[in-house]
Amino acid sequence: MKVSDELLSQHGITESEYRKIVGILKREPTLTELGIFSVMWSEHCSYKSSRVHLRRLPTRGPAVLQGPGENAGIIDIGDGLAVAFKIESHNHPSYIEPFQGAATGVGGILRDIFTMGARPIAAMNSLRFGPPKDVKTKHIVEGVVGGIAFYGNCFGVPTVGGEVVFSNCYTQNPLVNAFALGIFRKDQIFYGRATGVGNPVIYVGAKTGRDGIHGATMASAGFGEDAGAKRPNVQIGDPFMEKLLLEACLEAMHKGLILGIQDMGAAGLTCSGCEMGARAGTGVEMELDHVPQREQNMTAYEIMLSESQERMLLVADKSREKEVFEVFHKWGLDAVTVGRVTADGLLRVRHHGEIVAEIPNKALADEGPVYQRPLMPPASAPGGKFDLYPFLDGCSSLAGVFLEADANPGNQDYNRLLKLAAGSPNLACKQWVWEQYDHMVQSNTMMGPGSDAAVIRVKGTKKALAMTLDGPGYRIARHPREGAKLAVAEACRNIVCSGGRPLAATNCLNFGNPEHPEVMWQFSEVVDGMSEACNTFDTPVTGGNVSFYNETLGEDIYPTPVIGMVGVIEDLSLVTPSSFVDAGDAILLVETAQLLNGRVDLEEEKALQNFVADAIRRRLVKSAHDLSEGGLAVAIAESCFSNFHRKAEGAEVEIPSRNGVCRDLFGDYTSRIILTTTEPRELRRSAENAGLACLDLGKVGGRLLILKYEGHRAVDIAINELETAWRQGLPQLL
């Protein structure tokens, strides 16, 4: 075959990469081989730009049973149980085809979990869009949320939390990051390894079609004007099929029929085949004529690169092949032996009697190119006018009002400002979104969407799991290293406020074009910040995903690493809500000695979190809510609002006077937590012993939210009126 420059560029392969391919094969590749290399060496599969940096992340710890490199990370939660969890992006497909793009993102991450033998018990997602008033954004939001609901609800996994953020930079490049977590016994973990020469390689699940060919390559380039033309690269999801696949896989695993298993996600049959061989140091030989196909006359190239959903590749002991078929047929699924494990370390693919590809598995999976791309700090960080009020980013109509109040805090109507803030896109209640998700199936949800962290109980134990997603894009754009630390600190703080101890993290690193030195600099800084913070909090990163090329027409998004943090709550009775509980409870503000904005002192933050964790363990705390965007006023209001379990409760509070009323009400300062308690004196004493400031702000109760400032009532509003503004904000915009 003549390999032209044009063919190489269509495959996203550079000239030097091509020379490396020829060196490995000691000949020119076939077209199928070129396709296989192009997906395996794509940014999406090979991490070629990020690998040198990712090595700096801490990945080990006492709880870690499996770090990066497998389908998902695994941690030990005690009682003989383990959880597998991971977050992954589906940004590019979700812009092109929001509904299916988001749906298949959920499907992919769920397969990553159950391919390891764990039953998925919780899902979350982190979503970022342009400003909601944009017509195209409305369509994307509607599609993405609908797609997540469509897939997760039918599959039967509760979507228990996540985030929804609006900002200009995501208008042409929304972010859809899907997280899933599954549970299993720690002696029943399955890996993607093709072990045992002569054992059958079995294909199970949906048939292979022409959908999603080159999905991984698409995710490894930016979008131009013709983004819509890439729609055929997006896969179509069938959650019902995935549910059957889940049950069949778990049944086959529990019967001891499976030696190794991997889902066919990005790069489909190619990726699962060569990675399973590479991990086991074996070869994998496949006969494509046996692959179940839903379209006619598919070429070897198409079969190998298809990203049709709901498929798995597994290796079984040769004496138990029939039993595998029986389990899958019981669930109405295809299960076909498509090849064998060999000793030669090669991925050998036959089609119509001919060998169409023959490549060392390790060359594909482990020996892809690695780039140390140039780094350069940007000439100037994006303007910092929202440093104190990051919720205003992406909400231009309100920005003027708040910046004016910031400059002239004296003569303002703070009732009005608080209502505006509470109803603004980034702070408003996201009920419109999460009511479309089944967040209760599996009957474990103790705290669902809308709380600081989602909490699910673990059946058969007295424990619960807490989990949260955080990715403060604006902060990170302003200062990548400090922003990354803030993201980790906030994620841990959310877990601690719910009564838990953070154990480990997963990350989804959404960045712009890695060929822009500024983007690689941001990436490197974020990795360093994240490493430092994860070391401080003893929360190793057990895996995740890098998504580059989040740019449209040359415009990069904010660097947006999303941290998924998982923690354990040792006893169900320690689960702590973020909402106020009873009228008459004292409201305390605990904070670090320095009032910081846009950065965090990790040691002080750790002292704060240790204090709160200890106070919860001593049962001194009735509610705990971390302060975030929107500051003290919004945090107190959120804790007042009604939820199913109780009506709205007002509060009367004295706001400490420091930097002017607007900043003291709405300013986003780091490392602060509001606690409610019946033992304020004891809490204050312990806080002071820990070197923390602890202020008695006031009491829960009444129908009004009263925020006093220097003796005056800066805010004096019926809590129901404020809650209406908060609940109506998003539906009104969408």
Next chain:
Amino acid sequence: MKFGVVIFPGSNCDHDCYYVIESVIGKPVEFIWHQDTSVQGFDAIVLPGGFAYGDYLRTGALARFSPVMSAVGEFAQQGGLVIGICNGFQILCEAGLLPGALLKNVGMKYVCKYLQLRTETAQTPFTNALSKGQLLHIPIGHGEGNYFADAETLKRLEDNGRVVFRYMENPNGSIHDIAGIVNGGRNVLGMMPHPDRSSEAILGSADGKLIFESMVNALVTK
């Protein structure tokens, strides 16, 4: 006393129902596979929530053809207790064991939330532990829960006290705010809300447990 929970391909509340019966109310329970042709040995059958057959064609429309459904039909005819929750209610309607149909929610979207139900009658084997007018905190999670029946059927349901639960705030457009009904023999209940998700206080409400306990009462006194 033995409960059976039917698993259709795509059921996803099967384990939740099983858990409540086994671990919350502490009664024997087994799964029943959709291809089984007999339900002999069971005293009560649960058709759980989920997306049987992916809800393809129409919710419940394919599941009614599962072999187990003829056995469930006979069981019901002989007075056996059958409760269909959410998708199970949809299947009971499609199978003709309950009248009416469940249409797409008026809001056209899936809705998952807690809400309040009013108990309309305690005179059923599913509500004997409740009192008429009692309010229950029970969540819903469905896209097709908008109950519809023609005027004649509705009249029959209302006149014979067969509307068992009504929504205090209608979330889906159901006619007469209907959330659950029984058949003429009062031994088959279909309801959209999920008692299986609200049988333990740590999940927000234990009101759903009263429905399972009513079934146990009915079986004990039978």
